[in-house]
Amino acid sequence: MACPGCGSIEEIRKHHLCVECRRPVAIQQLLADDAGEIRADLHPLADYLLTHHSNAVSLERWLHKSKCALVLRELADGTLPLAAEAIIARAQSGQSVAFLLSLLVRSGVLPELDVEGTRFNHWLNGWLNDIDHPEDRLILRRYCAWELLRSARVSSLTSGFQRQRAFLKYCAALLEEIRSQQETLATFPQRRLDAYLTDSPSQRDALAPFTRWLRRHRLSNLRVEFRVNRLEGRGYAADHRWQMARKFLSDADMDPKTRAAGLLVLLYGIQLTRIVTITRAQVDTSSRPVTLTVGAEPIELPEILGDAIVELVDAAKRHPEGWLFPGRNPGRHLTPGPLSRRLRTEGLLAGSARTTALIELTRQLHPRIVSDLLGITTASAASWSRLAGGEWSDYPTLRSTHA
Known part of the structure; x- marks a missing residue:
């Protein structure tokens, strides 16, 4: 009928x-x-x-x-x-x-409003109300507003402030531990803090900046050291990286979003938090090879990756925002979590692959070139270069000599 x-x-x-x-x-x-x-x-x-x-x-x-x-x-x-x-x-x-x-x-x-920021503020107010001691509530609110959010606003927009929530809970747990021992931030001994710490990297990542902030504001002399070289042991072997790259280049049945994201991580070490924010305005499909601009200079993409990006650009024309990786929420891009799970299904661990890619890139290219291409700071690129064992101190002189 x-x-x-x-x-x-x-x-x-x-x-x-x-x-x-x-x-x-x-x-x-x-x-x-x-x-x-x-x-x-x-x-x-x-x-x-x-x-x-x-x-x-x-x-x-x-x-x-x-x-x-x-x-x-x-x-x-x-x-x-x-x-x-x-x-x-x-x-x-x-x-x-x-x-x-x-x-x-x-x-x-x-x-117009910051949806994730509004949600976080609502959560924060409710969570702080459950903190028993008023002084602890005040310290946590000040630390969150003056330090935690200000230093991590960009990544929070794509992660829903999950990292900030976890960090605050570690800080609150430390304050509760101090009070349970009838001490204050000013009197709590460093040796007890050392005994309190576990082997959790997340705990150390949360408490190192918190104790630094406490010292800066003369609230405490406690210190949790930042982890030395968080990247050690996280990378792929170089041959495994290329093995994964060949898979993402050759699998004809792979979804273009998965292929594009995987290759951007494997070949260029671009973070998922940045990949999900790419728009069609950053892609030039008017000639070959296709180029993608994520830093100061465009990147010429290999043909198979370029074709996948072109498919995403065509699909993005249906969305006024132009996201190559649109999310389920209207007007918003995809968040890194679902994309990470897609890659993990294909056997790719994005964090480890990114580490190896950046080490290899900074071993072959001067940090300034890596910075211009990938849009990371020169200081960050230099850190990756040192981790790779590179030494480019004479590069500016050589470059000017042959100019």
């Missing part, structure tokens, strides 16, 4: 409209109040769902089964205020909150 709305014979249920014709009906049912009217401030959302959600089947499933739909019903009937804080408190599930806020911002219902 044909759809009575459009005549289509696809996705038809007996005596019912097709899924495309059901779309406006489902949206009306979701967003209308008891009088059957959609409130004026939700009209942009209704228009967005009608025109920007390309898959009608997944939209219908989402409208009927997701937790977000329940929250939207409460927004529609006025029982829930149309405000980010109220939505975060009501939705509870982190993924649902991120998706719903992104949807409301992208459709124009809510003003």
Whole structure:
């Protein structure tokens, strides 16, 4: 039987409209109040769902089964205020909150806001309220605002502030340990801190900057040393790196997102946090080879990687933001976690592969060239070069001599 709305014979249920014709009906049912009217401030959302959600089947499933739909019903009937804080408190599930806020911002219902930052601030306020001692709450809030967030804002935008949450919990645990021994930050002995530390690298990574901040503000003389050379033991053997590269170059059935991300890590040592933020504006497909710009100078890509990037550029034209790796949340790019899991499924550990790639690159190229191509600081490139055993101190002189 044909759809009575459009005549289509696809996705038809007996005596019912097709899924495309059901779309406006489902949206009306979701967003209308008891009088059957959609409130004026939700009209942009209704228009967005009608025109920007390309898959009608997944939209219908989402409208009927997701937790977000329940929250939207409460927004529609006025029982829930149309405000980010109220939505975060009501939705509870982190993924649902991120998706719903992104949807409301992208459709124009809510003003522009930092979705992940807003979620983190909501979590922080609730978490700090559970800290027993007021002085500890004050120290943790000051450290978070003045140091932790300021020094790691860019990476937080792609990671959902997960690292910052974990670091704060380690800091709170240390403060609780000090109080349990009837001591203060000023009186707690260094030997007891040394005994308290475990072999956890994450604990040391969290407490080293925290104790440095405490010393800087004259709150304590305690010290946790930063780990020396965090990269030791994390790299692949060079031959394994090239073995993985051959797999990503030759596997004809590999998804272009997986292929592109894997090769960008294996060949150039680009972090996943940066890969997920690449847009089509950074790619030049007007000639061959295809070039990608992530630093000051464009990188000429090998043909197979270039072809995968071109596929992603073509797909990105459907999204106004132009992300090559679009995420599930409207207007947002993919986060590193899902991409890392994709690569791990193919046998690639992104962190280890990146370490080996940067060591090999800085062994072959001057740190300044690596910095220009990959968009990392010259100091960072120089550190990688030292780790690789390189010595380029005479490079500027040689370069100027042959110029």
